[in-house]
Amino acid sequence: MFLNLLLGCSRLLNKVSGGIAMLLIVYILGHILLEIVLRLFGTSTYVLDEFVGYAVATLTFLGLGYSLERGSLIRVGLIIERVPESKRWLFDLFATLVSFAMFAWIYSYWQTNVLRSFKRGTTSQSIMETPLWIPQGLVLVGLGLLCFTLFTHALILLFRQQSPELHSAATHTQEH
Amino acid sequence: MEIVLSAVGVIALILVVLGMGVWVFSGLAIVALLSLIMIGDVSIDRAGAILSRIIFRAGNSWELAAIPLFILMGELIFRSNISDRLFRGLEPWTRHIPGGILHTNVFGCAMFAAVSGSSAATTATVGKITTNELKVRGYDRQLSIGSLAGAGSLGLLIPPSIVMIVYGVQAEVSITKLFMSGVLPGLLVAALYTGYLMTRALMDPSIAPKETGTTVTKLQSLGLLFPVILLITIVMGAIYTGIATPSEAAAVGVLATLVLLLVERQLNVEIFREALVGSLLSSTMVCSILITAALLSTAMGYLHLPAELATYIASLDLSPAWLLLALALFYVLLGLFLDGISITVMSLPITLPIVIQAGFDPLWFGVFLVIMVELGQITPPVGFNLFVLQGLTGEKIGKVAKASFPFFVLMCVAALLLCIFPDIALWLPNALG
Amino acid sequence: AQFDFSNEYNTNSIHAQGDQFFIEKVKELSNSKVDITLHSGGALGYKSADHFYAVADNAVQIADTLAGSMAGIDPIFLLSSLPFLVEGEDQAELLYKIAKPYYAEIFEDNDQILLYASPWPASGIWSKEKVDSATSLEGLKIRSYDKNGTLTLREAGAAPVNLSWADVVPQLSTGGIEAVLTSADAGASGSFWEHLDNYSAIQYAIPLNMVHMNRDEFESLSDDERAAVMEAAKLTDEHNWQTVRMRVKDNYQELAEHSVAIHSELPAPFMQHLQESAQPALAEWLEDAGERGEAILAEFNKEK
Ligand code: NA
């Protein structure tokens, strides 16, 4: 019951963040095209590389949980594929736990940094003087969601001995 | 000897962590952390300050933006009938060449390399269009994967090229001339690949099945090839007229593809959404690995590993030929576990002075270095083209690496030819000014 | 002690060479007890914009940082890149000496010490056609390197664009841009003469890089070692201000060898037009920097 609730939450959150990440791809496309047109008229948005940089970082981190759920983040099958099907969840659990530890640890350090940027009002040096806590915070949200997804998956692997990965349309080219 | 131990330690860590089945993106981050703490003797707090800052810096990168866009372009083409028309259009042209449309990988990558500056984007875009089609048509899986892995790295050799820009800025060599000097070596590599595919097909015709189905005339085929030729022409045109920078070219490519599909009534909301999903999944996979690979190269920087290895080579006082061999081994070793840009940035401060001292032309060395970096793209355990292909095909990394091995050897042959005949690189920039 | 030193610029740059000078001096003065490794070209993965807090958190112990990249932390760091504030290296050095205590205080407040400055050669305009009048600047597609440059050039009637450094040469070769605001030095390292034939020495600014060190690491050194580091920093500061003057001469010679026309005697009305265009950027900075800014400028105007 509790596990289903957690999994439901994680799926919903990742669906939302995946959607935002996709919109960011469209945004990058739009901003670059706008810049090209403006340059033809001798003007500029002046923030192309800055904002597109933020967008790429944000979409990658927001997309991580989403991709993890859909099993599209690659791993090396050297050992896993030689383990009997019934024992495979142990390796999945190991991978999930060490990844969770790694990114939860990074999250805690990065959080301190984002808070400092927020408190001190640190801005970028561009003409927009972007408050840095915003792009930094978006990456933090992505990291947080990744940790939450990994945590949920770890619990499910532990109690159900079965990977909760979805098999979406995108994996159809990956059949063995 | 201490450096060698560190290098061996790092490679062992990568093999163990990735071998246990940890996702590549998190595995590289874990190896970076363990290397800093266990080999570099860095405190856990400092490691946290280092890695959290680099993870944001590496992700927050304008240069990465081309990856999701080029992948989106590939996804859109893959979901339309353009890719099918491409293969049917190529059929009458390649029917008499041994290997048939297996050559699409090499030609496609060579052409796409002229619009894309990175090898990951080249491999992912061309691969999205070819891997499945070649499989369905019954072409030899090994060769179709291997040739794509090898040819995808042409993205760095044929201009525009991110690694060449990085080298040009570091070595103060004209980027324009560097771009020109990459063209012939790029074509040489492509020719070696084509020759290899033909030889294999002559030895064993079963690797390339006889094309069945309705054949078209060469004239009709031009109509089928038209969309792809048009798209590439538009993107190249945008770059070479200065309308778009090489980093912006991907956006022009997506726009042109969208317009083409709209005109041909092949675009609807559902297709666009599916293409976006596919593009998000692939680009998250590629970009996250590039980002955590940056953590690994930062860790290597703190261990002073590339610098000390290069200093060691400098201390050997080798003759020019032996020096090149030593450098080649050095770059192949770094290429096992680092990405191209990191290799370039970390090694140049030491290798460039040695190379110039030994009398080599820095322009020539730039091309040599790009080929060395390309080799690293197709060697395990950390090889970007291998990762991209693993994601695209679902095959095991070992199989992908094995399929790529002949192409690794051919690239080494190209490097050897470049050493014997430096004019392969230098002729064009000298001839054009 | 062993330290890592991060720097974004290539090995031949004036900054990396100054840093190497510092490292050798430290080694010499400390009898090889303090060993510093320079990671030039951003080899550790940091850009200038990361350095301030990377050094504060001791992620890296020493860094060479473009002052303007710290403007989002404190506006005082924009001082050295303000347009047309200083005329030549003498004034730039004077301005640095006046402002140094203010810079040092910010570093001090963030667990760091300021070691020395590394000035850039003055920036001018590299262009296809000669730029020596307001008319020739009209609508000129020019790449600027910071916010003030963009504001000033826009005010002067040009069309400044924002491009990453990696895109500059490809855009020059295809004609996407016609001019670049940068030093003769940077243009020379990018072989700009392949595409551009003119350099107008408008003496736009002499921006500074600053080299700063984590304070805890500094304090963990013995008294002798600390003295060695401070002495080396002082020597490097002097060395850098001398080098930048020589560097400009060398650059001009190199430009002449590649038949780039150097325009150093520019018409007074043109210079006045540029200086007027810089006023809004200066006014905005004064507002941001407040009393400290006014105090520095008052002293500078008195002594120059
Ligand atoms: Na390319």
Ligand code: NA
């Ligand atoms: Na590799």
